[in-house]
C-alpha cells in the first residue's frame with residue numbers, strides 16, 4: 001500500500017524523463033498519500049477528501065459530465081505537460097533531441113510496463129494503441145486455408161474486421177459464438193468456447209473485459225483448455241490493463257494487447273503488445289523488420305518516424321496509477337458504478353443491468369438496458385438536456401447505455417446521471 005513517501009517518490013521516479021509537475025498539481029497529489037494511509041481500498045473508495053486530490057490532478061471541462069472514459073480518457077495534467085515539454089524539445093532539433101535523446105528512453109517505459117504487467121522486459125513492445133497490438137497478433141501468424149479462428153460476436157468490431165480480411169484474402173474460417181448477458185457463470189462462457197472448438201481450430205481471440213458490457217472473461221480457464229490442444233489464445237485487453245488488478249501469470253497467456261489511453265490515463269496514441277519470448281519467432285510484425293530481429297520484441301515497434309513524447313509520457317501515467325494503487329482504483333470504480341446502477345435497478349422492473357454487478361467479474365464499465373427506451377435516443381436526450389456523455393450500445397442480441405466513469409468522476413456527476421435516468425424511465429425521452 002503506497003504511503004506518502006512512496007506516493008511522491010514513485011511520481012518523481014517516473015522513468016528516465018523527470019516530469020514537469022506544476023506546483024499545484026504536485027501538491028494536490030502529494031496530499032492524497034497521507035489521507036489514504038493504511039486504510040483498505042473499500043474504505044477509501046468513499047473518501048471524497050482522497051478522491052478530491054486525485055480529481056485535482058486533471059484539468060477538465062466540468063460543464064460536461066464525461067461518462068465515456070472507455071472510449072479514451074483524459075490524461076492527468078502533469079502527464080500531458082511532460083508530453084508537451086518533450087514535443088517542444090523534439091521540435092528544436094528532431095533528429096537529435098527526438099531520436100538521440102528521447103527515443104532511447106523508451107527502454108525505461110518498456111521496463112516499467114513489463115514490471116507492472118508481470119512479464120520480462122524482453123516480452124514488452126510499445127504500440128500506439130490496442131488496435132495495432134491486436135492486429136499484430138491477427139496478421140502475424142502463418143495460417144492456411146480452412147484454419148479456424150474462434151471468437152465471440154462481442155469481440156471488438158475492428159478486430160473482427162481484421163479477421164474478416166484474412167477470411168476474404170486467405171480462406172480462413174471465422175467462427176463467432178454468442179454469450180448471454182449477463183452469463184449464468186464463468187464456466188458457462190468456457191463451455192461455449194470449448195463446444196465450438198474443432199480439430200481445425202488454430203486460434204481463440206478473447207476480450208479480457210468486453211467493451212460492450214464490461215464482462216470480465218475467464219481468460220485463464222480458456223488458456224488452460226486451449227494450450228494442450230495446440231490452440232493459440234490472443235487476448236484483447238484494450239480495457240483491462242490498469243482498470244482492475246491482474247498480472248500476466250494470472251492469465252498465463254502468450255499474447256496480450258492493450259491501449260494505455262483508456263484506463264492507464266496515458267496520452268492518446270499509446271498501447272502495448274506482450275508476446276511471450278518463446279512465441280516471438282513465429283509471430284511476424286505488422287511492418288517488416290530485419291531477420292536479425294526475429295526474436296527481438298522491438299521488431300513490433302518498427303513503425304517508422306513517430307513522436308517519442310507520447311510513449312515516454314506513459315511512465316508518468318504509470319507512476320500516477322501506481323501511486324493510487326490498482327486495488328484502490330478498482331474499488332472506487334465499482335463504488336461509482338454501484339452508486340448509479342443499484343438505484344436504477346431498484347427504480348423499475350424495466351431496468352436491467354447487463355453487467356454482472358454482483359460479482360468480481362466486472363469493474364468500472366456498466367451496461368444498463370431500459371425496456372422501451374431506444375439507447376440512441378436516450379444518449380442524445382442525456383446530452384441535450386444534461387450535457388452527459390454516454391455510449392449507446394446496439395448489438396443484434398442486446399442493447400443499452402454504456403457508462404464508464406473514471407477516477408476523476410465525482411459522486412455528484414454520477415448522481416446527476418442517475419437522476420436524469422430516473423426522469424427518462426418515468427417520462428420517456430421522446
Ligand SMILES: Cc1ncc(COP(=O)(O)O)c(C=O)c1O
Pocket residue numbers: 070071129130131132134155156158207209210211236238239259
Ligand atoms: C475491446 C477493444 N479492443 C480494441 C479496441 C481498440 O482500441 P484502440 O482504438 O485504442 O486501438 C477497443 C477500443 O475501444 C476495444 O474496446
